[in-house]
Amino acid sequence: MNRPLLVTACAVAALLPSAAHAQHAMPGMMPGMKMDAPKPKPKAKPKSANTHPVSRSAPRAAAAKADAPSQSVDPHAGHDMPMDTATAPQPEPVARETVDPHAGHAMPMETATGPRMEGQATASPEQPAMDHAAHAMPAGHDMAGMTMLPFDGAYGEGSGTSRNPGNAGQMLGEHLMLGDWGVMLHGYVWGTYTDQGGPRGANMAFVESMAMLSGTRDLGTGARLQLRTMMSLEPLIGKAGYPNLFATGETADGVNPLIDRQHPHDLFMELAARVDVDAGKGSAFLYGGPVAEPALGPSAFMHRASATYEPMAPITHHWFDSTHIAYGVVTAGYAAPRWQIEASAFRGREPDQYRWAIERPSLDSWSVRATWTPSPAWAVQASHGRLKSPEQLEAFRNEARTTASVQYARGGVATLLAYSAKHKLPGRVLSAWLAEVNWGVNRHDTLFARGESVANDELFPDPASPLHDRKFRVGKLEGGYAYRLPLVGPLDLAVGGAVGIYAKPRALDAAYGRFPVSLSLFAKVSLAR
Numbered sequence: 001m002n003r004p005l006l007v008t009a010c011a012v013a014a015l016l017p018s019a020a021h022a023q024h025a026m027p028g029m030m031p032g033m034k035m036d037a038p039k040p041k042p043k044a045k046p047k048s049a050n051t052h053p054v055s056r057s058a059p060r061a062a063a064a065k066a067d068a069p070s071q072s073v074d075p076h077a078g079h080d081m082p083m084d085t086a087t088a089p090q091p092e093p094v095a096r097e098t099v100d101p102h103a104g105h106a107m108p109m110e111t112a113t114g115p116r117m118e119g120q121a122t123a124s125p126e127q128p129a130m131d132h133a134a135h136a137m138p139a140g141h142d143m144a145g146m147t148m149l150p151f152d153g154a155y156g157e158g159s160g161t162s163r164n165p166g167n168a169g170q171m172l173g174e175h176l177m178l179g180d181w182g183v184m185l186h187g188y189v190w191g192t193y194t195d196q197g198g199p200r201g202a203n204m205a206f207v208e209s210m211a212m213l214s215g216t217r218d219l220g221t222g223a224r225l226q227l228r229t230m231m232s233l234e235p236l237i238g239k240a241g242y243p244n245l246f247a248t249g250e251t252a253d254g255v256n257p258l259i260d261r262q263h264p265h266d267l268f269m270e271l272a273a274r275v276d277v278d279a280g281k282g283s284a285f286l287y288g289g290p291v292a293e294p295a296l297g298p299s300a301f302m303h304r305a306s307a308t309y310e311p312m313a314p315i316t317h318h319w320f321d322s323t324h325i326a327y328g329v330v331t332a333g334y335a336a337p338r339w340q341i342e343a344s345a346f347r348g349r350e351p352d353q354y355r356w357a358i359e360r361p362s363l364d365s366w367s368v369r370a371t372w373t374p375s376p377a378w379a380v381q382a383s384h385g386r387l388k389s390p391e392q393l394e395a396f397r398n399e400a401r402t403t404a405s406v407q408y409a410r411g412g413v414a415t416l417l418a419y420s421a422k423h424k425l426p427g428r429v430l431s432a433w434l435a436e437v438n439w440g441v442n443r444h445d446t447l448f449a450r451g452e453s454v455a456n457d458e459l460f461p462d463p464a465s466p467l468h469d470r471k472f473r474v475g476k477l478e479g480g481y482a483y484r485l486p487l488v489g490p491l492d493l494a495v496g497g498a499v500g501i502y503a504k505p506r507a508l509d510a511a512y513g514r515f516p517v518s519l520s521l522f523a524k525v526s527l528a529r
Contacts, residue, residue, distance in 0.1 A: 154338060155373040158299025159324055161274070161287050161331055161342055162369075166376030167409035168305035173212070173527040174490050180217045187211035188526035192311045194243060198516030200260050202243040209233045210269070210302060222278030228289075230270035235355035237264045245502065245518060246474045248458040249318035250392070254353050257393055257461050262313045266291075266355045269325055282336035290361050292329035294344035295369035296385040298405040298418055300324035305414035306407065306436035309448050309482040311498055311520040315474075316454050318350075319420040319432035320403055323387070325351055328361025340371040348387035348399070364388040367401075379407040398425040412440035428471060430455040446494070449479040459508075467507065475503035478518070492528030497521045 153166035173186030187210055195203040214228040239252040244262040251257050272289030293300065300321040301307045301314055314320070326346045333342025348365035367385030372378075387399040405418035416436040423429045432454040439447045453475040460467040480498025487493050500518040 153376050155379060159303040160293025161295055162299040163340060163371045163373055163379050164299050165379045165407050165409040168414050181215045184214045186527050188524055190524040192520055192522040194520040196243040196245045196518045198513035200512055201245055201516055204242050206237045206242045224276045226274040228270055228272050231267055232265040232269055234264035235267055239353050244312050245516060247315045248456060250350055251353055259459060264355055266325055266351050268358055282334055284334050286332050288330040290358060291327055293324045294326055294329050294346040294367050295331050295342040296323050296367040296383050297321045297403045298381055304416060305409060306416040306438045308438050309446055309494060309496060310450055311522045314434060314452055315476055316432040316434045316452050319422050320418055322350060327359040328363055338373055343368045348390050350390050352392055377408055377410045381405050400425060414438045444484055446482040452476045472505055472508060477501050490527050492526050494524045
């Protein structure tokens with residue numbers, strides 16, 4: 001089998017459910033988490049009138065033998081058992097939960113935006129959590145060797161080294177143990193039909209896709225290794241991508257820029273590794289690879305709970321998270337319980353039109369980012385970077401990019417508010433605002449919306465146009481609905497649609513029409529457990 005076919009086969013295989021998940025996987029289990037065989041359940045002792053509920057322990061490691069103080073848990077509080085993140089530092093043993101033995105299954109529950117983590121509000125009857133009772137462990141089951149999620153689940157892992165709110169959950173998908181490796185499989189296939197209105201709009205049916213595979217293992221002496229890959233078959237969409245009114249960035253042929261279209265992702269979206277070493281109350285880490293994401297901006301839109309069912313990429317993509325595919329990245333940082341600081345060296349040039357290939361890595365640009373996660377509900381980041389020649393068709397220009405974002409997640413609601421200033425060097429400063437919300441009303445129904453405002457000077461690339469190189473502030477407001485239902489095994493199906501309207505100056509009426517409206521319909525199949 002030649003190399004392109006082999007790579008494509010690996011990408012498709014990562015989207016398929018594991019044949020062994022029923023034996024080895026548990027909802028909410030994180031990569032790198034060790035789960036030994038259950039201990040025999042001791043015989044019950046007679047209860048006295050003042051007996052407290054039976055304590056269930058989750059030892060940090062085999063060496064941690066001393067019991068820690070326990071705390072009482074409401075037996076109706078959702079029975080959460082947060083797990084250890086793959087790359088976070090390992091804390092000292094923490095207080096163990098006490099669970100009513102009559103309360104049923106003590107496993108993580110899944111909200112519309114992800115598995116429920118410690119500190120997340122319990123789902124109400126109006127917002128019931130997803131039920132995976134067929135995979136839940138029996139009451140009183142003692143999972144020796146399983147580590148608890150550090151820092152009270154204050155954050156979840158986003159794309160690259162970014163953090164999301166802990167309440168938004170960890171990466172969904174299949175989690176299993178293969179020897180010493182904790183393996184995570186995640187992915188989706190997303191069929192969409194869109195009709196973008198106005199004279200410059202177009203209609204098209206296309207399929208987006210993404211497959212992730214990561215493996216994590218302990219290296220001993222407080223160190224952990226994580227290997228990660230992410231791939232997409234979106235090059236099959238075509239070099240020109242799909243219609244997306246007011247979106248700009250990159251090129252289809254190396255000559256003409258993409259205007260009012262969203263470029264497809266490359267086949268290789270991530271080929272990276274991360275090493276964490278415990279240091280003080282946190283961990284020092286090193287991350288990078290030939291294809292990776294530098295420390296710049298919030299988590300990429302495909303990995304934000306607030307954008308779970310948004311069928312289109314943001315028109316502000318090249319202001320916030322376009323660097324999520326960078327050819328050549330090295331990031332060093334320090335991760336503490338409630339904050340993280342990091343710096344990256346990476347290649348500033350965005351991917352070219354050859355979507356199936358790996359481009360030559362380099363380290364000609366830099367960025368720094370600070371993230372604050374004060375509680376499981378919040379994730380706040382600020383970042384700044386200097387990109388060398390990011391646009392292929394404007395190779396003489398560099399860019400200074402500054403971003404700030406706030407994410408909030410609680411009770412089935414996930415939101416994002418973000419700002420970016422893109423300073424073209426030489427050239428003007430172009431600013432952008434982005435707001436997203438995803439509300440899992442209940443186990444089936446989800447409402448979502450996205451609002452954007454961006455100053456763009458690339459809408460008229462023809463030098464002969466009187467509007468060439470002029471800056472226009474345009475906006476988009478899109479809202480939609482998704483209906484979710486489980487399929488076979490870990491597969492999940494969501495069907496829905498979204499309607500988008502636009503705000504623009506009158507000078508653009510001739511090109512875009514007075515009131516363009518977009519309509520998108522979709523069906524998304526994903527590994528969702």
